Amino acid sequence: xSQTQALPLPADWxxxxxxxxxxxxxxxxxxxxxxxxxxxxxxxxxxVLNAILGFTAILCIALGAGGAxxxxxxxxxxxxxxxxxxxARPIPxxxxxxxxxxxxxVMLSVLSVLLMGLAxxxxxxxxxxxxxxxxxxxxxxxxxxRTPQNIVIGGGAGAFPPLxxxxxxxxxxxxxxxxxxxxxxxxxxxxxxxxxxxxxxDYAKVGIPMMxxxxxxxxxxxxILAYALLLLPLSAAPWWIGxxxxxxxxxxxxxxxxxxxxxxxxxxxxxSGPDDPMIEERQLFKYSIVYLFAxxxxxxxxxxxxxxx
Amino acid sequence: MTETPDADSQRKRIQRSRSIAMALILxxxxxLVYAIxxxxxx
Numbered sequence: 001x002s003q004t005q006a007l008p009l010p011a012d013w014x015x016x017x018x019x020x021x022x023x024x025x026x027x028x029x030x031x032x033x034x035x036x037x038x039x040x041x042x043x044x045x046x047x048v049l050n051a052i053l054g055f056t057a058i059l060c061i062a063l064g065a066g067g068a069x070x071x072x073x074x075x076x077x078x079x080x081x082x083x084x085x086x087x088a089r090p091i092p093x094x095x096x097x098x099x100x101x102x103x104x105x106v107m108l109s110v111l112s113v114l115l116m117g118l119a120x121x122x123x124x125x126x127x128x129x130x131x132x133x134x135x136x137x138x139x140x141x142x143x144x145x146r147t148p149q150n151i152v153i154g155g156g157a158g159a160f161p162p163l164x165x166x167x168x169x170x171x172x173x174x175x176x177x178x179x180x181x182x183x184x185x186x187x188x189x190x191x192x193x194x195x196x197x198x199x200x201x202d203y204a205k206v207g208i209p210m211m212x213x214x215x216x217x218x219x220x221x222x223x224i225l226a227y228a229l230l231l232l233p234l235s236a237a238p239w240w241i242g243x244x245x246x247x248x249x250x251x252x253x254x255x256x257x258x259x260x261x262x263x264x265x266x267x268x269x270x271x272s273g274p275d276d277p278m279i280e281e282r283q284l285f286k287y288s289i290v291y292l293f294a295x296x297x298x299x300x301x302x303x304x305x306x307x308x309x
Numbered sequence: 310m311t312e313t314p315d316a317d318s319q320r321k322r323i324q325r326s327r328s329i330a331m332a333l334i335l336x337x338x339x340x341l342v343y344a345i346x347x348x349x350x351x
Contacts, residue, residue: 013330
Protein backbone atom coordinates (compact mmCIF):
# COMPACT_ATOMS: atom_id res chain seq x y z
CA UNK A 1 0.00 0.00 0.00
CA SER A 2 1.48 3.36 -0.97
CA GLN A 3 1.82 6.29 1.41
CA THR A 4 -0.99 8.17 -0.28
CA GLN A 5 -3.46 5.28 -0.50
CA ALA A 6 -6.11 5.56 2.20
CA LEU A 7 -7.49 2.67 4.20
CA PRO A 8 -11.00 1.64 3.07
CA LEU A 9 -13.67 3.26 5.20
CA PRO A 10 -15.49 0.98 7.66
CA ALA A 11 -19.06 0.10 6.71
CA ASP A 12 -21.76 2.29 8.16
CA TRP A 13 -24.35 0.69 10.47
CA UNK A 14 -26.97 1.51 7.83
CA UNK A 15 -25.18 -0.81 5.42
CA UNK A 16 -25.35 -3.65 7.96
CA UNK A 17 -29.06 -2.91 8.31
CA UNK A 18 -29.45 -2.96 4.50
CA UNK A 19 -27.87 -6.45 4.44
CA UNK A 20 -30.90 -7.78 6.32
CA UNK A 21 -33.24 -6.83 3.42
CA UNK A 22 -35.59 -4.73 5.61
CA UNK A 23 -38.43 -4.70 3.06
CA UNK A 24 -38.52 -8.49 2.84
CA UNK A 25 -38.17 -8.64 6.61
CA UNK A 26 -41.33 -6.58 7.07
CA UNK A 27 -43.31 -9.35 5.35
CA UNK A 28 -41.48 -12.00 7.39
CA UNK A 29 -42.23 -10.20 10.67
CA UNK A 30 -45.84 -9.68 9.71
CA UNK A 31 -46.55 -13.30 8.70
CA UNK A 32 -44.62 -14.61 11.71
CA UNK A 33 -46.61 -12.35 14.04
CA UNK A 34 -49.87 -13.44 12.40
CA UNK A 35 -48.94 -17.12 12.90
CA UNK A 36 -48.26 -16.36 16.56
CA UNK A 37 -51.49 -14.37 17.08
CA UNK A 38 -53.69 -16.82 15.15
CA UNK A 39 -52.53 -19.82 17.21
CA UNK A 40 -55.18 -21.26 19.52
CA UNK A 41 -53.15 -20.66 22.68
CA UNK A 42 -50.65 -18.04 23.93
CA UNK A 43 -47.01 -18.80 24.68
CA UNK A 44 -47.71 -17.94 28.31
CA UNK A 45 -51.13 -17.45 29.95
CA UNK A 46 -49.95 -14.29 31.78
CA UNK A 47 -50.41 -11.39 29.31
CA VAL A 48 -47.21 -9.50 30.23
CA LEU A 49 -45.07 -12.62 30.07
CA ASN A 50 -46.81 -13.64 26.84
CA ALA A 51 -45.92 -10.24 25.37
CA ILE A 52 -42.25 -10.60 26.38
CA LEU A 53 -41.94 -14.11 24.96
CA GLY A 54 -44.01 -13.27 21.88
CA PHE A 55 -41.76 -10.27 21.17
CA THR A 56 -38.71 -12.51 21.61
CA ALA A 57 -40.09 -15.12 19.19
CA ILE A 58 -40.76 -12.49 16.51
CA LEU A 59 -37.37 -10.88 17.14
CA CYS A 60 -35.70 -14.28 16.61
CA ILE A 61 -37.66 -14.82 13.37
CA ALA A 62 -36.57 -11.35 12.19
CA LEU A 63 -32.92 -11.87 13.20
CA GLY A 64 -32.88 -15.27 11.49
CA ALA A 65 -34.35 -13.80 8.31
CA GLY A 66 -31.84 -10.92 8.48
CA GLY A 67 -28.94 -13.33 8.94
CA ALA A 68 -30.06 -15.47 6.00
CA UNK A 69 -30.47 -12.32 3.86
CA UNK A 70 -26.95 -11.14 4.76
CA UNK A 71 -25.53 -14.54 3.81
CA UNK A 72 -27.50 -14.36 0.54
CA UNK A 73 -26.00 -10.94 -0.24
CA UNK A 74 -22.50 -12.14 0.64
CA UNK A 75 -22.78 -15.17 -1.67
CA UNK A 76 -24.42 -13.27 -4.54
CA UNK A 77 -22.28 -10.11 -4.41
CA UNK A 78 -20.81 -10.72 -7.89
CA UNK A 79 -24.27 -11.36 -9.40
CA UNK A 80 -25.71 -8.32 -7.62
CA UNK A 81 -23.01 -6.13 -9.17
CA UNK A 82 -24.30 -7.06 -12.62
CA UNK A 83 -27.94 -6.17 -12.02
CA UNK A 84 -29.34 -2.63 -11.96
CA UNK A 85 -31.81 -3.52 -9.16
CA UNK A 86 -29.08 -4.81 -6.83
CA UNK A 87 -25.88 -2.99 -7.88
CA ALA A 88 -26.24 -0.39 -5.10
CA ARG A 89 -26.24 -3.02 -2.32
CA PRO A 90 -23.44 -2.56 0.25
CA ILE A 91 -20.99 -5.20 -1.07
CA PRO A 92 -21.22 -4.64 -4.85
CA UNK A 93 -21.19 -0.87 -4.27
CA UNK A 94 -17.87 -1.27 -2.41
CA UNK A 95 -19.13 0.09 0.89
CA UNK A 96 -18.58 -3.17 2.79
CA UNK A 97 -15.98 -5.91 3.03
CA UNK A 98 -17.60 -9.26 1.99
CA UNK A 99 -16.06 -11.03 5.01
CA UNK A 100 -17.76 -8.57 7.36
CA UNK A 101 -21.10 -9.31 5.66
CA UNK A 102 -20.54 -13.07 5.98
CA UNK A 103 -19.60 -12.85 9.66
CA UNK A 104 -22.57 -10.59 10.34
CA UNK A 105 -24.91 -13.12 8.66
CA VAL A 106 -23.48 -16.07 10.60
CA MET A 107 -23.64 -14.14 13.88
CA LEU A 108 -27.28 -13.12 13.40
CA SER A 109 -28.27 -16.66 12.37
CA VAL A 110 -26.58 -18.37 15.33
CA LEU A 111 -27.84 -15.77 17.80
CA SER A 112 -31.44 -16.07 16.56
CA VAL A 113 -31.49 -19.87 16.86
CA LEU A 114 -29.86 -19.95 20.31
CA LEU A 115 -32.15 -17.22 21.66
CA MET A 116 -35.23 -18.96 20.23
CA GLY A 117 -34.18 -22.28 21.78
CA LEU A 118 -33.48 -20.83 25.22
CA ALA A 119 -36.46 -18.46 25.40
CA UNK A 120 -39.21 -20.29 23.47
CA UNK A 121 -38.34 -23.92 22.80
CA UNK A 122 -35.99 -26.13 20.84
CA UNK A 123 -38.60 -27.42 18.33
CA UNK A 124 -39.19 -23.80 17.26
CA UNK A 125 -35.43 -23.18 17.20
CA UNK A 126 -34.83 -26.22 14.98
CA UNK A 127 -37.50 -25.05 12.49
CA UNK A 128 -35.90 -21.58 12.49
CA UNK A 129 -32.47 -23.12 11.84
CA UNK A 130 -33.93 -25.19 8.98
CA UNK A 131 -35.52 -22.06 7.48
CA UNK A 132 -32.18 -20.17 7.58
CA UNK A 133 -30.28 -23.08 6.00
CA UNK A 134 -33.08 -23.53 3.45
CA UNK A 135 -32.72 -19.91 2.28
CA UNK A 136 -28.95 -19.46 2.60
CA UNK A 137 -27.86 -22.88 1.33
CA UNK A 138 -30.68 -24.77 -0.47
CA UNK A 139 -32.05 -21.71 -2.30
CA UNK A 140 -29.13 -19.27 -2.61
CA UNK A 141 -26.19 -21.61 -3.15
CA UNK A 142 -27.81 -24.72 -4.62
CA UNK A 143 -31.07 -24.06 -6.47
CA UNK A 144 -31.00 -20.46 -7.67
CA UNK A 145 -28.06 -20.78 -10.07
CA ARG A 146 -29.05 -24.29 -11.26
CA THR A 147 -32.75 -24.64 -12.00
CA PRO A 148 -35.65 -22.48 -13.20
CA GLN A 149 -37.66 -24.19 -10.45
CA ASN A 150 -35.52 -22.25 -7.94
CA ILE A 151 -38.40 -20.03 -6.89
CA VAL A 152 -40.88 -22.91 -6.53
CA ILE A 153 -38.76 -24.93 -4.11
CA GLY A 154 -36.94 -21.94 -2.64
CA GLY A 155 -40.29 -20.31 -1.90
CA GLY A 156 -40.41 -22.64 1.09
CA ALA A 157 -37.86 -20.40 2.80
CA GLY A 158 -40.29 -17.50 2.89
CA ALA A 159 -43.11 -19.78 3.98
CA PHE A 160 -41.56 -20.64 7.35
CA PRO A 161 -42.37 -17.51 9.47
CA PRO A 162 -46.09 -18.21 10.17
CA LEU A 163 -45.24 -21.86 10.86
CA UNK A 164 -42.54 -20.78 13.32
CA UNK A 165 -44.84 -18.20 14.93
CA UNK A 166 -47.59 -20.81 15.39
CA UNK A 167 -45.24 -23.49 16.75
CA UNK A 168 -43.70 -20.92 19.13
CA UNK A 169 -47.15 -20.54 20.71
CA UNK A 170 -48.39 -24.13 20.65
CA UNK A 171 -45.17 -26.13 20.80
CA UNK A 172 -46.38 -28.60 18.15
CA UNK A 173 -46.74 -28.91 14.37
CA UNK A 174 -50.38 -29.42 13.33
CA UNK A 175 -52.37 -29.11 10.08
CA UNK A 176 -53.08 -25.37 10.47
CA UNK A 177 -49.47 -24.08 10.49
CA UNK A 178 -48.62 -26.47 7.68
CA UNK A 179 -51.49 -24.97 5.64
CA UNK A 180 -50.19 -21.45 6.35
CA UNK A 181 -46.79 -22.64 5.11
CA UNK A 182 -48.45 -24.10 1.99
CA UNK A 183 -50.32 -20.85 1.22
CA UNK A 184 -47.08 -18.81 1.08
CA UNK A 185 -45.36 -21.65 -0.78
CA UNK A 186 -48.07 -21.56 -3.48
CA UNK A 187 -48.15 -17.73 -3.51
CA UNK A 188 -44.42 -17.31 -4.13
CA UNK A 189 -44.11 -18.46 -7.81
CA UNK A 190 -46.76 -16.08 -9.23
CA UNK A 191 -45.45 -13.27 -6.99
CA UNK A 192 -41.82 -13.68 -8.03
CA UNK A 193 -42.39 -14.62 -11.68
CA UNK A 194 -44.54 -11.50 -12.16
CA UNK A 195 -41.47 -9.53 -11.02
CA UNK A 196 -39.14 -11.67 -13.15
CA UNK A 197 -41.24 -10.92 -16.24
CA UNK A 198 -40.58 -7.20 -16.04
CA UNK A 199 -36.95 -7.41 -14.86
CA UNK A 200 -36.19 -10.35 -17.16
CA UNK A 201 -33.22 -8.74 -18.90
CA ASP A 202 -31.34 -8.26 -15.62
CA TYR A 203 -31.60 -11.92 -14.60
CA ALA A 204 -30.62 -13.04 -18.12
CA LYS A 205 -27.57 -10.75 -18.01
CA VAL A 206 -26.05 -12.48 -14.97
CA GLY A 207 -27.05 -16.00 -16.04
CA ILE A 208 -29.64 -16.76 -13.37
CA PRO A 209 -32.00 -19.39 -14.84
CA MET A 210 -35.25 -17.67 -13.99
CA MET A 211 -38.31 -19.25 -15.56
CA UNK A 212 -38.90 -16.50 -18.18
CA UNK A 213 -35.26 -16.82 -19.31
CA UNK A 214 -35.19 -20.64 -19.56
CA UNK A 215 -38.76 -21.73 -20.37
CA UNK A 216 -39.87 -18.55 -22.10
CA UNK A 217 -42.55 -16.03 -21.30
CA UNK A 218 -45.49 -18.09 -22.54
CA UNK A 219 -44.72 -21.01 -20.24
CA UNK A 220 -44.06 -18.66 -17.30
CA UNK A 221 -47.39 -16.91 -17.80
CA UNK A 222 -49.24 -20.25 -17.84
CA UNK A 223 -47.47 -21.39 -14.70
CA ILE A 224 -48.33 -18.11 -12.93
CA LEU A 225 -51.98 -18.80 -13.72
CA ALA A 226 -51.73 -22.45 -12.62
CA TYR A 227 -50.28 -21.57 -9.21
CA ALA A 228 -52.86 -18.78 -8.71
CA LEU A 229 -55.69 -21.23 -9.45
CA LEU A 230 -54.24 -23.79 -7.02
CA LEU A 231 -53.97 -21.06 -4.40
CA LEU A 232 -57.71 -20.37 -4.59
CA PRO A 233 -58.93 -23.57 -2.84
CA LEU A 234 -55.76 -23.89 -0.75
CA SER A 235 -56.22 -20.43 0.82
CA ALA A 236 -59.69 -21.44 2.04
CA ALA A 237 -58.53 -24.84 3.36
CA PRO A 238 -57.98 -23.53 6.93
CA TRP A 239 -61.70 -22.69 6.98
CA TRP A 240 -62.77 -26.03 5.50
CA ILE A 241 -60.83 -28.04 8.09
CA GLY A 242 -62.42 -25.99 10.87
CA UNK A 243 -59.25 -24.13 11.84
CA UNK A 244 -60.83 -20.70 11.23
CA UNK A 245 -64.26 -19.10 11.00
CA UNK A 246 -66.18 -17.73 8.02
CA UNK A 247 -64.55 -14.28 8.23
CA UNK A 248 -61.22 -15.72 7.20
CA UNK A 249 -62.73 -18.23 4.76
CA UNK A 250 -64.81 -15.74 2.79
CA UNK A 251 -62.04 -13.09 2.83
CA UNK A 252 -59.53 -15.65 1.57
CA UNK A 253 -61.85 -16.75 -1.24
CA UNK A 254 -62.51 -13.15 -2.38
CA UNK A 255 -58.82 -12.15 -2.21
CA UNK A 256 -57.73 -15.33 -3.99
CA UNK A 257 -60.41 -14.94 -6.69
CA UNK A 258 -59.02 -11.45 -7.43
CA UNK A 259 -55.49 -12.88 -7.41
CA UNK A 260 -56.62 -15.52 -9.93
CA UNK A 261 -58.27 -12.86 -12.14
CA UNK A 262 -55.13 -10.70 -12.22
CA UNK A 263 -53.08 -13.83 -12.93
CA UNK A 264 -55.48 -14.75 -15.73
CA UNK A 265 -54.78 -11.38 -17.39
CA UNK A 266 -51.05 -12.07 -17.17
CA UNK A 267 -51.52 -15.72 -18.14
CA UNK A 268 -53.30 -15.12 -21.44
CA UNK A 269 -51.56 -11.99 -22.70
CA UNK A 270 -48.41 -11.64 -24.76
CA UNK A 271 -45.79 -8.91 -24.67
CA SER A 272 -46.71 -6.36 -27.34
CA GLY A 273 -43.09 -5.52 -28.07
CA PRO A 274 -39.78 -4.56 -26.46
CA ASP A 275 -41.33 -1.33 -25.12
CA ASP A 276 -44.33 -3.06 -23.51
CA PRO A 277 -44.86 -1.28 -20.15
CA MET A 278 -45.93 -4.63 -18.60
CA ILE A 279 -48.72 -2.96 -16.65
CA GLU A 280 -50.60 -6.21 -15.94
CA GLU A 281 -47.46 -7.89 -14.57
CA ARG A 282 -46.63 -4.89 -12.37
CA GLN A 283 -50.22 -4.80 -11.07
CA LEU A 284 -50.11 -8.53 -10.26
CA PHE A 285 -46.80 -8.10 -8.42
CA LYS A 286 -48.11 -5.17 -6.36
CA TYR A 287 -51.40 -6.92 -5.61
CA SER A 288 -49.59 -10.11 -4.56
CA ILE A 289 -47.93 -8.17 -1.72
CA VAL A 290 -51.25 -6.64 -0.64
CA TYR A 291 -52.83 -10.10 -0.90
CA LEU A 292 -50.43 -11.70 1.55
CA PHE A 293 -50.79 -8.91 4.09
CA ALA A 294 -54.59 -8.98 3.78
CA UNK A 295 -55.06 -12.75 4.02
CA UNK A 296 -52.92 -13.01 7.16
CA UNK A 297 -54.61 -9.96 8.69
CA UNK A 298 -57.95 -11.72 8.08
CA UNK A 299 -56.59 -14.81 9.85
CA UNK A 300 -55.76 -12.78 12.97
CA UNK A 301 -59.05 -10.85 12.84
CA UNK A 302 -60.92 -14.17 12.63
CA UNK A 303 -59.09 -15.51 15.71
CA UNK A 304 -59.75 -12.24 17.57
CA UNK A 305 -63.50 -12.50 16.81
CA UNK A 306 -63.51 -16.10 18.03
CA UNK A 307 -61.80 -15.13 21.31
CA UNK A 308 -64.23 -12.23 21.79
CA UNK A 309 -67.05 -14.76 21.43
CA MET B 310 -0.11 6.21 5.90
CA THR B 311 -1.76 9.58 5.38
CA GLU B 312 -5.42 10.45 5.11
CA THR B 313 -7.05 13.66 3.98
CA PRO B 314 -8.83 15.59 6.76
CA ASP B 315 -12.17 14.80 5.05
CA ALA B 316 -11.55 11.04 4.98
CA ASP B 317 -10.32 11.12 8.57
CA SER B 318 -13.40 12.96 9.82
CA GLN B 319 -15.67 10.64 7.80
CA ARG B 320 -13.93 7.61 9.32
CA LYS B 321 -14.43 9.02 12.82
CA ARG B 322 -18.07 9.82 12.09
CA ILE B 323 -18.77 6.27 10.87
CA GLN B 324 -16.92 4.69 13.80
CA ARG B 325 -18.81 6.89 16.25
CA SER B 326 -22.22 6.01 14.76
CA ARG B 327 -21.28 2.30 14.76
CA SER B 328 -20.21 2.49 18.40
CA ILE B 329 -23.47 4.20 19.39
CA ALA B 330 -25.52 1.61 17.45
CA MET B 331 -23.60 -1.26 19.09
CA ALA B 332 -24.05 0.25 22.58
CA LEU B 333 -27.80 0.60 22.05
CA ILE B 334 -28.09 -2.99 20.72
CA LEU B 335 -26.12 -4.39 23.68
CA UNK B 336 -28.20 -2.42 26.18
CA UNK B 337 -31.42 -3.65 24.55
CA UNK B 338 -30.08 -7.22 24.58
CA UNK B 339 -29.30 -7.03 28.32
CA UNK B 340 -32.84 -5.78 29.03
CA LEU B 341 -34.31 -8.52 26.81
CA VAL B 342 -32.34 -11.32 28.50
CA TYR B 343 -33.40 -9.97 31.89
CA ALA B 344 -37.06 -9.88 30.83
CA ILE B 345 -36.87 -13.40 29.35
CA UNK B 346 -35.28 -14.69 32.57
CA UNK B 347 -38.11 -13.21 34.66
CA UNK B 348 -40.71 -14.64 32.24
CA UNK B 349 -39.17 -18.13 32.34
CA UNK B 350 -38.85 -18.13 36.15
CA UNK B 351 -42.43 -17.02 36.76
